[in-house]
Amino acid sequence: xxxxxxxxxxxxxxxxxxxxxxxxxxxxxxxxxxxxxxxxxxxxxxxxxxxxxxxxxxxxxxxxxxxxxxxxxxxxxxxxxxxxxxxxxxxxxxxxxxxxxxxxxxxxxxxxxxxxxxxxxxxxxxxxxxxxxxxxxxxxxxxxxxxxxxxxxxxxxxxxxxxxxxxxxxxxxxxxxxxxxxxxxxxxxxxxxxxxxxxxxxxxxxxxxxxxxxxxxxxxxxxxxxxxxxxxxxxxxxxxxxxxxxxxxxxxxxxxxxxxxxxxxxxxxxxxxxxxxxxxxxxxxxxxxxxxxxxxxxxxxxxxxxxxxxxxxxxxxxxxxxxxxxxxxxxxxxxxxxxxxxxxxxxxxxxxxxxxxxxxxxxxxxxxxxxxxxxxxxxxxxxxxxxxxxxxxxxxxxxxxxxxxxxxxxxxxxxxxxxxxxxxxxxxxxxxxxxxxxxxxxxxxxxxxxxxxxxxxxxxxxxx
Amino acid sequence: xxxxxxxxxxxxxxxxxxxxxxxxxxxxxxxxxxxxxxxxxxxxxxxxxxxxxxxxx
Numbered sequence: 470x471x472x473x474x475x476x477x478x479x480x481x482x483x484x485x486x487x488x489x490x491x492x493x494x495x496x497x498x499x500x501x502x503x504x505x506x507x508x509x510x511x512x513x514x515x516x517x518x519x520x521x522x523x524x525x526x527x528x529x530x531x532x533x534x535x536x537x538x539x540x541x542x543x544x545x546x547x548x549x550x551x552x553x554x555x556x557x558x559x560x561x562x563x564x565x566x567x568x569x570x571x572x573x574x575x576x577x578x579x580x581x582x583x584x585x586x587x588x589x590x591x592x593x594x595x596x597x598x599x600x601x602x603x604x605x606x607x608x609x610x611x612x613x614x615x616x617x618x619x620x621x622x623x624x625x626x627x628x629x630x631x632x633x634x635x636x637x638x639x640x641x642x643x644x645x646x647x648x649x650x651x652x653x654x655x656x657x658x659x660x661x662x663x664x665x666x667x668x669x670x671x672x673x674x675x676x677x678x679x680x681x682x683x684x685x686x687x688x689x690x691x692x693x694x695x696x697x698x699x700x701x702x703x704x705x706x707x708x709x710x711x712x713x714x715x716x717x718x719x720x721x722x723x724x725x726x727x728x729x730x731x732x733x734x735x736x737x738x739x740x741x742x743x744x745x746x747x748x749x750x751x752x753x754x755x756x757x758x759x760x761x762x763x764x765x766x767x768x769x770x771x772x773x774x775x776x777x778x779x780x781x782x783x784x785x786x787x788x789x790x791x792x793x794x795x796x797x798x799x800x801x802x803x804x805x806x807x808x809x810x811x812x813x814x815x816x817x818x819x820x821x822x823x824x825x826x827x828x829x830x831x832x833x834x835x836x837x838x839x840x841x842x843x844x845x846x847x848x849x850x851x852x853x854x855x856x857x858x859x860x861x862x863x864x865x866x867x868x869x870x871x872x873x874x875x876x877x878x879x880x881x882x883x884x885x886x887x888x889x890x891x892x893x894x895x896x897x898x899x900x901x902x903x904x905x906x907x908x909x910x911x912x913x914x915x916x917x918x919x920x921x922x923x924x925x926x927x928x929x930x931x932x933x
Numbered sequence: 934x935x936x937x938x939x940x941x942x943x944x945x946x947x948x949x950x951x952x953x954x955x956x957x958x959x960x961x962x963x964x965x966x967x968x969x970x971x972x973x974x975x976x977x978x979x980x981x982x983x984x985x986x987x988x989x990x
Contacts (some may be wrong), residue, residue, distance in 0.1 A: 649985050656946055657970070660953035664966060667957060769986045772967025774949065774974045 487803060489558035496725045500648070500780045501734040504722065507647025509710075509738030510654050510746050512595030512783030515763030515832050517709075517743075518750025523761070524697035525690030526830075528681040534699045535747065538706025539739040543716035543732075545707070546723075550846075551732025553853050554723035555890060560796055561720040565845060565877075570866035570875040577845055577881075583620050584838045585794035586710065586814060589787040590821035594828050596783030597624045599764030599776040608762035609825030616823045625822045632784055633815025636791040637808040647785040654785070655741045657778035661771040662749035665756035668770075669911065685755040701900055705832065706743055708903040711839030715907055721796055722789075728890070742919035746886075791815055836899045843903055844884040847910035848877045855915060861922050876921050880914035941980040948973025 485494070504815060557564055566574045598608050606620040616622050635646065671680045682688075690696045713719045714735070723732060750763070757766040767775030802810065821827060827834065852863050855870035866874040887909055888902040952969035955961045961969075 616974075649978070649981050652946060653949060653974065656949045657974075660950050660970060663953040663957045664963065671957075771953070771970055772964075774967065774970035777974055 485560075485724075487560075487563050492496040495727045495762060497727065498731050498734055501723070501726060501731045502737045503648030503651055505735045505738030506651040506655070506741055507738075507785040507805060508789055509735075510651060510658065510782065511742060511786030512592040512779060513762065513835075514658070514742050514746035515595055515750045515767065515779055515782065515785060516591070516761065516828055517835075518747040518752075519754030519761050519766070520832050521697065521702070521747065522686060522751045522754045523691045523694050524701070525688055525694065526686050526697045526702055527571060527897030528678070528686040528690035530688075530697075530699040531686050531702055531748070531751075534702025535706050535744045538703040539736075539743055540737040541703075541744075542710060542714060542739050545711075545735045546719065546735040547730070547732035549850060550714045550717055550719050551723050552698070552729040553717065554720040555729045555731075557720065558724045558851070559720070560724065561717050561849070562797060562799075564717075564720065564849060567864040568848060568874070569845075569877045570871040570874045572824060573866075573878050575801045578801050581718070581842055582794045582797035582814065585790050585797060586818040587633075587821050587827055587834065588838060589790035589818045590824075590829040591831055591834070592783040592787035592790065593625060593629045593819060593822035594783075594825060595763050596628045596632075596780045597621065597764075598762045599767065599779035599783075599823070600624050600628055600787060602764050602768055602776055608765055609828065610761060611781050613829060614824065614826035617825065618738075619817035622823050626819055627823060628780075628783070629815060629819025632787045633791060633812060633819070635784070636788050636795065636815060637811045650781045650785055654778055654782055655745060657767075657771055657774055658746045658749040661767055661775050661778075662752040662846065664770040665753050669752070686750055689893075693759075701898070704900045704903070705836065706739070707782065708839050708900065709743070709835045710739075711903050712842040712846075714841040714846075715903070716839060717849050718842065718846075720849075721793060752779040772776035787818075791818055794818070833899060836903075840888060840899065840903055840906060841885065842891065843907055844881040844910035845877065846913050847884075847907050848880055851911055851914045851918070855911070856918060859915065859919065861918050865918070865922065874921075876914060878916050880910050883913050935984050938980045938984045939957045940975055942984070945976030945978075945980065948976060 480556050485491075526534075541807045562574060562578060565577060569577070594609075601621065601624045602607065604620060604624070606624055607618050609617050609621070666677070666680075669680050669684050671677050708715075708835060726732070750766075753766045753770055754760065757769055760766055763779045764776055770777075771778065791814055794814045795807050798814055799805065799810045852865075856863050862868055865871070865876070884906050888906045891897045891902060891905070892899060948969050950973075952961060952973075956963055956966035972990040
């Protein structure tokens with residue numbers, strides 16, 4: 470295929486970045502079940518499970534925390550994100566541009582794109598821990614923050630290059646790949662956990678609960694790690710994808726859904742990935758004497774299939790995340806083709822992936838990432854559902870021709886400032902800030918909208 | 934042909950999960966379990982793309 474043919478093919482991919490998805494392009498529920506199952510049975514699951522073990526979660530707290538937190542997460546997708554996505558059918562970025570104005574969205578897009586890059590970077594790093602096994606590359610451990618060797622950097626770049634090329638081809642390729650890998654991947658997680666159990670002394674299922682309490686989720690954190698309770702687990706399970714559901718990033722995906730009820734398909738992702746896979750990877754970590762590197766721990770229990778699973782698990786989450794990052798950055802430069810933006814995003818992501826700190830502090834990063842993006846999801850919620858009830862204008866910046874609307878900017882920054890104060894002054898953990906933060910953002914946006922829209926209509930009447 | 938592919942894919946998934954249960958219950962050693970899982974993986978990816986999700990997305 471010539472270079473021009475490839476470029477023409479890439480240019481012809483239309484992802485409806487600045488228009489509603491037409492009815493002819495809507496997708497059936499199977500696509501979303503596969504997408505969510507693939508995306509949330511991911512490379513990060515191989516890290517999050519072991520980090521719960523490191524933070525000394527007890528077995529009972531883990532199970533009940535995950536059940537309740539996952540139910541709340543599915544509810545957030547189904548009752549908040551999906552109904553808005555299917556009524557608007559636009560990307561998060563295009564909708565925000567109409568509410569906030571071009572310049573504020575540019576700022577949001579930079580922050581959002583960076584967060585997505587770091588998240589995708591952590592997944593590239595996870596894949597690299599498996600790719601590096603045959604080359605005997607030294608794997609990063611819990612305390613490593615900087616690149617550990619040249620071999621590690623080369624491996625990360627090789628993995629990053631492949632993932633970026635797939636993401637450049639668009640959502641269809643990403644989704645197809647995730648759908649095919651999902652059923653096999655979750656079985657590998659389960660199989661690896663079963664294979665690791667005899668190492669921990671489990672000879673029959675009857676032994677499991679006792680071993681789980683005594684050797685896996687002991688309730689005692691590793692040295693230097695904080696203690697996690699039921700509440701940490703529940704809020705983490707609910708808010709680890711806060712940017713996607715309450716933060717509305719999944720508008721970009723769910724706008725293709727025929728019905729809002731497809732939001733429930735997220736259950737396939739969270740209950741397989743954020744329950745079964747987190748428990749399975751915790752078991753693997755305990756069987757590997759507390760090792761965190763996903764590639765080696767999966768390889769030791771499931772052999773080559775385990776290592777391949779880690780690689781693919783990293784791919785199926787890194788791909789849509791890089792795709793989303795491409796959309797975010799393209800919001801700043803709409804005239805540049807998405808695939809070119811994705812290429813640059815992939816490079817930045819790959820550089821970030823060289824730093825193991827992204828993986829080792831993943832719990833904190835995921836919580837902060839959701840928190841930073843959440844207020845703009847609250848702004849969209851208010852714009853769609855609440856502003857008409859207060860006789861205020863929706864899509865205000867677009868209607869008034871504003872490039873920077875102060876009300877959402879204030880709601881966003883004031884919410885984050887309050888959350889920072891709660892964290893620093895009162896010592897409230899970052900995992901617990903999302904809930905009060907969302908209500909605060911809603912109230913602030915309604916309040917400032919009332920003030921500013923009233924001022925605007927008064928000054929307009931004076932001019933008339 | 935599609936049915937044959939689907940049966941092969943199902944066999945691939947069974948080969949992915951069942952060997953670990955056999956290892957857990959002590960019927961096969963770890964190395965056999967790992968080889969069978971790899972065979973299941975190859976079978977799944979060699980057959981599933983030809984029938985699974987062909988029209989969607």
